Amino acid sequence: MGANGPIACEDGQAGPFPCENVDLLGYVPLSEFGSESGNYIWGWTDPDTGGEYALMGLDDGTGFVDISEPTNPVYLGKLPTHTDPSLWRDIKVYNNHAFVVSEARGHGMQVFDLTRLRGVSEAQTWTADAHYDEFGNAHNIAINEDTGFAYSIGSDTCDGGPHMVNIKAPTDPTFAGCQAEDGYTHDTQVVVYNGPDERFQGREIAFNSNEDTLTIVDVTRKSQPEVLSRTPYIGFGYTHQGWLTEDQSHFLLGDELDEFVYGHNTKTYIFDVSNLTDPLRTLEAKSHTAETEAIDHNLYFTGDYVHQANYRAGYRLLDGSGVADGQLEEIGFFDIYPEDDEAAFNGAWSNYPYFDGGIVAVSGIEQGLFVLDNRLGADEEEIVERPGKPKGPGRPDRP
Numbered sequence: 001m002g003a004n005g006p007i008a009c010e011d012g013q014a015g016p017f018p019c020e021n022v023d024l025l026g027y028v029p030l031s032e033f034g035s036e037s038g039n040y041i042w043g044w045t046d047p048d049t050g051g052e053y054a055l056m057g058l059d060d061g062t063g064f065v066d067i068s069e070p071t072n073p074v075y076l077g078k079l080p081t082h083t084d085p086s087l088w089r090d091i092k093v094y095n096n097h098a099f100v101v102s103e104a105r106g107h108g109m110q111v112f113d114l115t116r117l118r119g120v121s122e123a124q125t126w127t128a129d130a131h132y133d134e135f136g137n138a139h140n141i142a143i144n145e146d147t148g149f150a151y152s153i154g155s156d157t158c159d160g161g162p163h164m165v166n167i168k169a170p171t172d173p174t175f176a177g178c179q180a181e182d183g184y185t186h187d188t189q190v191v192v193y194n195g196p197d198e199r200f201q202g203r204e205i206a207f208n209s210n211e212d213t214l215t216i217v218d219v220t221r222k223s224q225p226e227v228l229s230r231t232p233y234i235g236f237g238y239t240h241q242g243w244l245t246e247d248q249s250h251f252l253l254g255d256e257l258d259e260f261v262y263g264h265n266t267k268t269y270i271f272d273v274s275n276l277t278d279p280l281r282t283l284e285a286k287s288h289t290a291e292t293e294a295i296d297h298n299l300y301f302t303g304d305y306v307h308q309a310n311y312r313a314g315y316r317l318l319d320g321s322g323v324a325d326g327q328l329e330e331i332g333f334f335d336i337y338p339e340d341d342e343a344a345f346n347g348a349w350s351n352y353p354y355f356d357g358g359i360v361a362v363s364g365i366e367q368g369l370f371v372l373d374n375r376l377g378a379d380e381e382e383i384v385e386r387p388g389k390p391k392g393p394g395r396p397d398r399p
Contacts, residue, residue: 004029005371006071014334021332022317023373025070025359028056030368032075033063041363042091043352044098044114053117054352054361055098056369057089062100062110063369064117064126070359070371077123082107082131092143094150097129097170101138101152108133109141109152111171130171135163143167144190147204149176149222153185160184162206164222177222182208182215182230187241190219195248196274200228205276207251209239214253216276231279233269237261242269243301249274250323252306254296259343266290266310268299270326286326290316292341298350305376307360309348312337315362317374334372336364 005026009019017024030038033056040057054073056063061080067073081089081104088103093114100110111130139154148168157163158178162185166176179185185208193205200218205228208215214233218226237257244251253269268288272280294313299306304321306328314335318328337347345365352361358377362370 009334016338017314018335018338019333021375022315022334023375024334024370025373026067026073026371028065028073028075028369030364030366033058033078033368035060035063035078036085037087037365038363038368039088039349039365040090041350041352041361041369042093042098043355043361044093044096045355046115046118047096049118051118052355052359053114054369054371055091055093056363057091057349059087059089060085062089062091062098062112065369066117066120067355067359067361067371070373073369073371074121075123076117076120077126079110079112079126079128082110082128088139090138090140092141092150094143094145094148094167095170097167099141099143099150099167099170101141101155103137103139106136107138108135109138109150109165109173111167111173113171130173132165132173134165134175138163140187142188142190142206144192144204146192149190149204151188151190151206151219153188153208162188162208162217162219162225164219177219177225179206179217179219179225181225181227182210182213182217185210185215186239189243191244191248193248193276195244195276197276200276207242207244207273209241209253211239212236213239214242214251214271214279216273216279228276229279231271235262235267240296241298242271243299244273245301245320245323246303251279252299252301252320252323254299254308256295256297259293259295263343264289266292266294266296266313268296268306268308268328270323270328288318288326288328290330292316293343294341294347295343295345297348300351300353302353305353307351307353307374309351309362311349312339312344312347313341314348315351315360315370315372332374334362334370336362336367336370
């Protein structure tokens, strides 16, 4: 790549990478992982030491990187895939444990105790602490950390809908229920609802991206989940992933194929979900169209900020404070695929923006792991000089 960091973004470039208001702190190339391709990214902060770790999905396993000193990321080795390699892997964290699923046949869910990474300074091959085998392949996993339930989605069970697992005892996961009424779910966010619809406050609600709809489900009773609404929208290609605003009044959704199919620029759909049984449909709602042609893949909210991983356009940072009025404004970016911003499946797969101080981890399919600073958590004089911390059916064959 020609640059490992740290490199400040100046005059629109950080080394070979186009950028705006986002600096490169550190970089771990894919070759250091010893893998053929990268995919998902998540993170963990050690509650005892404050150490920060990136959990990098790979075709052949899960890589662990200590980014406590973000300008000097340290690769700590890999948890190998449970069965075969796969382009798709997904990771979430609950109670200091990582939960890993994959599209590989028979993979199930691996459970790894992340506290084992404390004090490690050299790469090694890791083993799982537990394994759940009541599904085989799965596309994705979501965890509601407030309730201790995991939701495996796009699996070979439950018609591809959420396969619910009790993980309150992380190394002894147990089956809790299925939600199969609306078929294949590609991604979901599950929360204890505290939004404006008073009828459902305090209940556990799933916001499912279901190929051609936003499907909202009450999953409080795992044995009897209830679909509250199914909301299609004009111009769908493939309903991929989305995230709630922090007040849970709106849901931002990325469609993975609309740019590719219809030829318009990167579009983010904005759903008013203040009424869970009748979300404002896109026919009446709003959307944001960016200046790039790239396909959008995964997005997350922190405060009023939207963090997007948009394949060939890389990491994009948007001001979402005007989302209720349908207004999003790009305020920064870091393009890990400098060649072009075309609508194709290369570059940034995902991002994890929940570390302290504006640090964001971004996973590149062909590139590896980027540790970025979006300048939201530090004075400009401190940029780059970061101190270290103490130690389904119908699913296209694509990411």
